[in-house]
Amino acid sequence: MIDELFVRFDGAFSENTLRAYRSDFQQYEAWCATKKQPTLPATADLIAEYVDFMASNYKSATIRRRINSLGTIFRLSKNPDPTKESEVVLALKRMHRMIGRHQEQAAPLTRDILDQLLEQCGSDAKGHRDRILLLLGYETMRRRSELCNFMFEDLTRVPGRGEAISLGRSKTDQEGASKLIPISAPLHSLIMEWQDRYQLKGVILRSVDRHGNIGNRLNSGSIGAILNQLKASLGSDVNNCRFSGHSFRVGAAIDLLEAGASLETIMLKGGWRSQDNAMNYLRGW
Secondary structure: OHHHHHHOOOOOOOHHHHHHHHHHHHHHHHHHHHOOOOOOOOOHHHHHHHHHHHHOOOOHHHHHHHHHHHHHHHHHOOOOOOOOOHHHHHHHHHHHHHHOOOOOOOOOOOHHHHHHHHHOOOOOHHHHHHHHHHHHHHHHOOOHHHHHHOEHHHEEEEOOOEEEEEEOOEOOEOOOOOEEEEOOHHHHHHHHHHHHHHOOOOEOOEEEOOOOOEEEEOOHHHHHHHHHHHHOOOOHHHHOOOOOOOHHHHHHHHHHHHOOOOHHHHHHHHOOOOHHHHHHHHHOO
C-alpha cells in the first residue's frame, strides 16, 4: 500500500520530506496492524487512540510531526483527513498536558564559540574544509542539507553589495525561486582557495578521509559529528553542550538578536516564514 500511495508524491517533495512521510506512515501502518484496524480510510477515533499510544513512548514534537505527516498523506491521497477533528485535537491537548510541549533545542554556536572552533582547524585538507563549513554555516544560517548542496557556481558578486552565494532551493522554497545570501570576503576567498588548491568542481563541502583524500558531497548527517570533534578540545563550559547541524542557525539568530536586529531581519536571514518558528529557536535562550 505504501508504495502505491507514494507514487503520486514523487517529484513534488524533497527526498528528505518523502523519507520522513514514508517513515511516519509506516509507523502508523504497523500500529494499525497490531490493533487489527485498516490503515485507510482513517477515523478520528483511531487517530486519537494513536496519539494516546504515542504519548507514552515519544516526545511531543515527534507526535505532532507524525500527525501532521499523516494529515498531509491523507489529503493528497484523496482520503478523508480526520487529524483536525475534535477527537484528535483533544487527544493532542491531553498529550501536551501529560508530557508537555518542550522541544530540546540545538546548542547555539555563537560567534565567540565559532572563533574558538576556527582555531582548532588544521592546515590540511580537512582543516580547510572545516573552516569553510564553520563560516558558511554561521554566515548563511542554512539547514544541513542546504549547506551540503551549495556549489562553486553558486558564488556570485553583487555590484555595490559584495560577495554572495545563491540558494537555489530550500525547505521553505521547494519550487526553487532562489535567493542571494551575502557572505564575507574572507569566506569567499577561502572557498576559492579550496577549489583552486584541490581542483574541485561541483559541490563545495566534501568528505575528507583520515588520509586527507577528498571525496564527494559531504553527508549532512556528518555535520554534527564534525562540530563536536572540533569542540572536544575546548574548555569544559563548551563541552557541557552538544552541537548539531541546527547550532549554526540558533547561534547566529541569538547573535543577531543581541546585536539589536529585528525579528523580521532574523526571519529573513534564517529563512523562517513564521514568527512562531523563529521564536522557537530564540525563546529557550
